Amino acid sequence: MSQPGVIIVGAGQGGLQAAISLRQEGYTGPVTLIGAEPGLPYQRPPLSKAYLAAGDAEALVLRPESFFAAKDITYLHSTTVEAIDRDARRVVLPGGRLDYDRLILATGTRNLRPPIAGLDRALDLRTLADAGRLREVLASTRRVAVIGGGFIGLEFAAAARKLGHQVAVIEAAERLMARVVSPLMSRYFAMLHHDWGTEVHLGQPAVAVDETGVTLADGAHVPADTVLLAAGVCPNTELAEAAELAVENGIRLDAQLRTSDPAIFALGDCASFPDPRSGRQVRLESVQAATDHARLIAAQIAKGATASYAAVPWFWSDQGDRKLQIAGLAGADAHEEILADGIVARVDAIGVAALETVNKAGAHMRARRLLAGHAPVSLDELKAAVLKTAA
Known part of the structure; x- marks a missing residue:
């Protein structure tokens, strides 16, 4: 053996x-x-x-x-x-x-499978095989509905709009990416997708999918030839x-x-x-x-190393020509502080929990280095560090 x-x-x-x-x-x-x-x-x-x-x-x-x-x-x-x-x-x-x-x-x-009637008509985007099927479907002009306003749903929505498709995003929560970004950043991306020509439906969960599109909880109907399920995992x-x-x-x-x-x-x-x-x-x-x-x-x-896990979390999402980057991890108790255009801090009782940036790679990297220290980071310390690279 x-x-x-x-x-x-x-x-x-x-x-x-x-x-x-x-x-x-x-x-x-x-x-x-x-x-x-x-x-x-x-x-x-x-x-x-x-x-x-x-x-x-x-x-x-x-x-x-x-x-x-x-x-x-x-x-x-x-x-x-x-x-x-x-x-x-x-x-x-x-x-x-x-x-x-x-x-x-x-x-x-x-992928989560919410209790939506007719959900077997929707496509997934989890594996390479899923993505291949979507590419085939998107080879001709389509009306596309996306169930879910998180990273995957919004990235797909931006890509589909760029390919010339009509797109609607349906999010059951009151704002986009609610689990991971501040309310201000949610509003920014909602406006951005709207400006790109995407319909954004907030606060109304999908309740049914059929051959004509998606029905919402309030009875509204979103026409669609193709439906993507991106409602979390x-x-x-x-x-x-x-x-x-x-x-x-x-x-x-x-x-x-x-x-x-x-x-x-x-x-x-x-x-x-x-x-x-x-x-x-x-x-x-x-x-x-x-x-x-x-x-x-x-x-x-x-x-035989015995170190505990201590890495600073970081995340990113490319939506159209915007790169959203997040350094750190904020909980529900964190409040937002605007530091500059495209730079938002999330602060809690300990200090700075996270920094959100849009197309500000330098500020993001500076924040990651600062948050990697062992001591809590104050808002003033964060401002002094990241605003040097905000331009």
């Missing part, structure tokens, strides 16, 4: 980064990366933006096939893990079992739950990103962990968080 090594379940950017980082940290044992989708690991963020326009799937590939042989990483694509046997330290596959010394769960998320925790690991808005982790079983780690969108600033348990849907998680876990496995 071969030596048990590290098995990584999930071949997105976080799972792949864990395999890469294990080798970079000097780990010499077996590494097996298991992905449910066919083909090589690829980038997801461009699916709602550049890929819709260019359709270049090769540009999305993160590493060529030769990489896995060169780094002695076994990559199993089109493979689903059916169960985890924690006592035996094995994962169960359709064709057999694999033993592990350490297991990393990078199972990601799936939920973490894929079923495998962890079946193995009786602790789950709380994702697979629950400690500060070292370990699950309730010390031999099992988790990372990325499927995992909740203690926010180093506030202490509250959070789950981040972010490529940055997934790759940072992967590097920390690899250092623990390869070198």
Whole structure:
């Protein structure tokens, strides 16, 4: 029997980064990366933006096939893990079992399916196959309705408008991107999409989809030939739950990103962990968080490192010619402070929680460096740092 090594379940950017980082940290044992989708690991963020326009799937590939042989990483694509046997330290596959010394769960998320009649008529935008179907549909002029006013829905809306389609965005909440940005930034992007010619419907959830479009809760009808569902995601925790690991808005982790079983780690969108600033348990849907998680876990496995996760969260969304960037993580108790055109601070009882910028890359980077310090950051300190690069 071969030596048990590290098995990584999930071949997105976080799972792949864990395999890469294990080798970079000097780990010499077996590494097996298991992905449910066919083909090589690829980038997801461009699916709602550049890929819709260019359709270049090769540009999305993160590493060529030769990489896995060169780094002695076994990559199993089109493979689903059916169960985890924690006592035996094995994962169960359709064709057999694999033993592990350490297991990393990078199972990601799936699209939420709200209780909307006729929702099976709507398209998704989660995988490369989903994006390919959307490109085919958008090859001819369409009226498009997007259910969901978060990052993915708005990125797709901007891309579809640029391609010449009529677009309507339907958001059940009272404002766009309500979970992640300030009210001021929500208003800014609502006006922006309106100026681009997109209809924006706020505060009225979709209740039905049919061949003519989408019906809202107030009875209004939004005509559409194509409907995209982008109403959020939920973490894929079923495998962890079946193995009786602790789950709380994702697979629950400690500060070292370990699950309730010390031999099992988790990372990325499927995992909740203690926010180093506030202490509250959070789950981040972010490529940055997934790759940072992967590097920390690899250092623990390869070198016995004991550091807690302390990276500053950051996010971005490209909508048309606007790049929204967020440094830090603000809770519901944070209030907004306008620092300059396109620069908004979110402040809570501790100090500055986050900075939101539009097309201000310098200010964003300065804020990330400042927030990476251990001491709370005051609004005056933030102003002094970021306004130097606001122009």
